[in-house]
Amino acid sequence: MTLFTRIAETQREPVSFSLDGRSATALAGDTVLTAVLTQADSLRLSEFSGKPRAGFCLIGACQDCWMRTEDGQPLRACSTEIQAGMRLLTAVSGARNG
């Protein structure tokens, strides 16, 4: 299942990354948010209700899209570009910083 649908700019170079332990492919220039939501339904779980979240404003204002890498690094998905080899997790609360 996915949330976002690509409708343009699909000729970019592929970028390999890992999503919840599975290998996945994004396109160069994708944000982490785009990379994840074109192949999954959410970015993280709310640390309050445990329910899934998938970002909201996409301009770095609402802070709803902080997610985690496997080694615990927090990153704001809407304003971080996907990099080859990133290992991202969706099934954790990604909001707390530091």
Add this chain to the structure above:
Amino acid sequence: MDEPRIVIVGAGPAGVRAAEVLVAAGLRPVVVDENQRAGGQVYRQPPAGFVRSKKQLYGFESAKADALHRTFNKLRSYINYLPETLVWNCDGRQLDLLGRGQHQSLPYSHLMLCTGAIDRVLPFPGWLLPGVYTLGAAQVALKAQGCVIGSRIVLAGSGPLLYLLAYQYAKAGADIAAVLDTSSFSSKLQATFDLLKQPLAFAKGLYFLAWLRCHGVKVVEGVEKIAVKGEQKVETISWHKDGREQTLECDAVASGFGLRSETQLADLAGCAFEFSQLNQQWLPQRDQAGRSSVEGVYLAGDGGGIAGADAAELAGRRAALALLEDLGQTIDAGESRRLDRALQRIQGFRRGLERAFPTPVEWARECADEEIICRCEEITAGELRHAVDHAGTVEMNRLKALTRVGMGRCQGRVCSAAAAEILACSTGKSLAEIGRLRGQPPIKPMPVAAGAAASLIRETS
């Protein structure tokens, strides 16, 4: 006299035009911007390697977008440009920056705040579900990433962006299931006189609406009680029209009710604020030219009150002229008068937009107690009302202290408009009377390690 140290925050239409005027006067400003590339939100540029033309990206506004980008490219060697850099604090004529993992402090003699705006958000049942975004978010997904937010999309809310986005999405091939407008046809009709002050902008609005109708996009005006349902993500949206409930299947919803200025840095810079009836928001005071109440601090663009991209370009130029005048330079008085007149015409149009697309007045009264107002910490309308009923809260900062609303990661950017409406409605006071949330550094979250390094540098320097 020492060289002035001028810092412009924001590289959107206001910031770029301000920089242009200052460079033309022989100055070298620093331009700090959180985005990767200049253009702001409205003229946001996709990352390198994207191939759509500016016409495809910006439509009717492509010439303006292109002109702004070209101007900025020419300015690059005459300014100090810090992209991907967050200004997280402003304290005693110094900014604290975090860019690409590096902390630095940046003292200034003159500060030009061009901080822009975000969508005005009003919560509705289901607004936390994956698949619900702001109108601005849906636009960024398309413009900067070549994506749409779902395969069957509903746009709901109010304001000109609702129709612009519907047009952009439908034209790009997205399936728009419906456009749900909470404002009525009659409110738009009553606003025609003011809207005609910007005939071209008015004509574009009519064109978008006509285009949508011609292409069979369902447009419903005068909608109430929007609610989204779904288990793990959006599955349906329902609304009331003339007392009857209707439901549509969809997998994504974009919603917004106009825009709100980003004012946190003006607050930390010590600017005095006043309540703006037009914007329904507390805004930093400024004179016609863009001078704030603090000497050497200027405001331009949507960050000082919503007026749109064309006004932002004019206001950036105007505020830069004011800055030059304050430095003792002789400025072209004809040019500043021309800018003032153009800005006044746009203000008239803006009044018309507010009448055409009013914020739903019944929202706070109808919002259910279990509705979550704060996305960050999931604080409900009922908790806010409880603080009024049991603690006698009548002021926003008190409400924050008691309930934590506005204390989460977004620092109230998303929730404060709705929380203020709830507090005003529950106390019977006006938005002006209940006050505003005070800004707190850091104005956006940053990794703890970077903050620790910052305090270390300060202590040892």
